[in-house]
Amino acid sequence: MMARIDENIRNEVKNVVYNFFADECEVDKASINDQTNIIKDLDGDSLMFLELIEIFKKKYDLDIELKTIGKYAVKHPVSTIGQLIEMQMLIIEHENRLLDLEK
Amino acid sequence: MSAPGVAFVFPAFASDYKEDQPHLIQGYTELLRDLLRKASDQVNAPLYRFDPLTKNFLDHELFNQYISFIQGCTCSILLRENRLNPGMVAGYSMGIYASLFDSGSITLETGLELIRNAYCEIETITKDQNFSMISVIGLCSDDIHQLIDHVDPDTEISNRNGPFSFVLSGHVSSLEDIIAKAKEEGAIHTHLFTVHQPYHSGFLKGTEPGFSSFVNKVHVLKPLTPIISVIDQKELTSPEQVRRELVRNLFQPLDWYQTHLKLTALGNTVFIECSPLNTLSKIARFLPGNVKYYSPLNAMNSPLFPDF
Numbered sequence: 196m197m198a199r200i201d202e203n204i205r206n207e208v209k210n211v212v213y214n215f216f217a218d219e220c221e222v223d224k225a226s227i228n229d230q231t232n233i234i235k236d237l238d239g240d241s242l243m244f245l246e247l248i249e250i251f252k253k254k255y256d257l258d259i260e261l262k263t264i265g266k267y268a269v270k271h272p273v274s275t276i277g278q279l280i281e282m283q284m285l286i287i288e289h290e291n292r293l294l295d296l297e298k
Numbered sequence: 299m300s301a302p303g304v305a306f307v308f309p310a311f312a313s314d315y316k317e318d319q320p321h322l323i324q325g326y327t328e329l330l331r332d333l334l335r336k337a338s339d340q341v342n343a344p345l346y347r348f349d350p351l352t353k354n355f356l357d358h359e360l361f362n363q364y365i366s367f368i369q370g371c372t373c374s375i376l377l378r379e380n381r382l383n384p385g386m387v388a389g390y391s392m393g394i395y396a397s398l399f400d401s402g403s404i405t406l407e408t409g410l411e412l413i414r415n416a417y418c419e420i421e422t423i424t425k426d427q428n429f430s431m432i433s434v435i436g437l438c439s440d441d442i443h444q445l446i447d448h449v450d451p452d453t454e455i456s457n458r459n460g461p462f463s464f465v466l467s468g469h470v471s472s473l474e475d476i477i478a479k480a481k482e483e484g485a486i487h488t489h490l491f492t493v494h495q496p497y498h499s500g501f502l503k504g505t506e507p508g509f510s511s512f513v514n515k516v517h518v519l520k521p522l523t524p525i526i527s528v529i530d531q532k533e534l535t536s537p538e539q540v541r542r543e544l545v546r547n548l549f550q551p552l553d554w555y556q557t558h559l560k561l562t563a564l565g566n567t568v569f570i571e572c573s574p575l576n577t578l579s580k581i582a583r584f585l586p587g588n589v590k591y592y593s594p595l596n597a598m599n600s601p602l603f604p605d606f
Contacts, residue, residue, distance in 0.1 A: 240487075246583050260484075261437075262437055262483060262484025262485070265486040266483075
């Protein structure tokens with residue numbers, strides 16, 4: 196069943212993502228915004244992306260295979276914090292049906 | 299006295315250098331420089347010129363191994379001098395040498411000779427061939443095997459870091475094709491290592507006679523701290539087992555995932571990565587178990603270790 200994304204979930208996801216990168220990259224949370232480039236500005240990497248996926252999988256008990264996300268990410272690459280949040284929202288909303296969005 | 303539940307883990311050699319926390323441990327820079335000078339004389343290489351900022355030896359596969367070994371030994375010496383003795387030890391890939399040093403099985407000098415000899419044997423075997431290693435994250439074991447079968451069945455899984463995290467060894471052209479296919483199949487992260495040898499794979503089986511002959515001549519003691527094999531997760535308890543492990547470490551696949559599980563099953567909840575790197579800490583983010591990884595500096599500053 197498709198999850199309904201409301202403003203609370205959106206804020207929750209945003210908070211998790213911002214806190215995660217502030218911790219991992221040892222930067223002030225206030226210096227991060229939706230336009231922040233994960234690689235160029237934060238020295239982040241795809242392993243962090245993977246870790247975030249695991250966090251959200253546990254948090255929302257998501258049924259989604261990593262390779263489904265990988266296939267989607269190839270066509271919709273993420274470079275900024277805002278794009279990453281949007282992708283996480285789609286993952287939470289569509290889970291293993293993420294690739295159906297392509298059809 | 300060893301700290302129960304604390305394991306020292308030693309990473310493989312670096313794919314990048316970072317001016318990182320262990321440098322802030324009191325005495326680290328001085329001891330590292332001292333050991334590098336001694337090592338330079340022993341192996342006749344300008345290791346004393348090592349500079350993590352200019353990354354001057356990053357592309358030199360043998361020097362890089364020497365340096366990682368010496369960094370691991372430096373961390374080990376300082377942590378132990380500060381009365382933090384682990385209950386258990388494991389060495390990831392070429393971290394085996396520093397883990398054996400830490401456990402009291404080999405000396406620094408023996409470690410350097412082992413690294414040099416192993417590398418000479420490897421170079422002889424792989425001469426004129428174009429090898430490397432890659433990591434693929436996000437696909438399961440079956441997916442990886444299918445990719446290998448499809449692209450080049452000679453390619454081998456040389457390490458498993460987790461249920462969805464693998465390292466492969468093989469010919470560069472095959473590995474590049476596998477990376478391309480892996481991305482199509484949904485791999486989230488792929489990376490071609492800068493190494494030029496197919497470590498931990500059958501491609502290096504030919505090193506066995508020569509390296510075995512060398513290993514049998516060097517002085518190896520019984521490990522004083524339990525050391526866990528990254529190949530089969532058994533404890534190495536005798537010099538003979540250590541010798542066998544050194545030889546097969548070059549050509550048998552590793553399983554860091556199972557090693558991590560074994561270490562945690564044996565009660566280790568605190569892991570100290572003895573290096574300026576945080577490679578193993580990063581891998582551990584995706585592994586099960588309630589464990590905490592520390593850099594040497596963070597370990598020293600942790601309230602878990604009040605003796606510091």
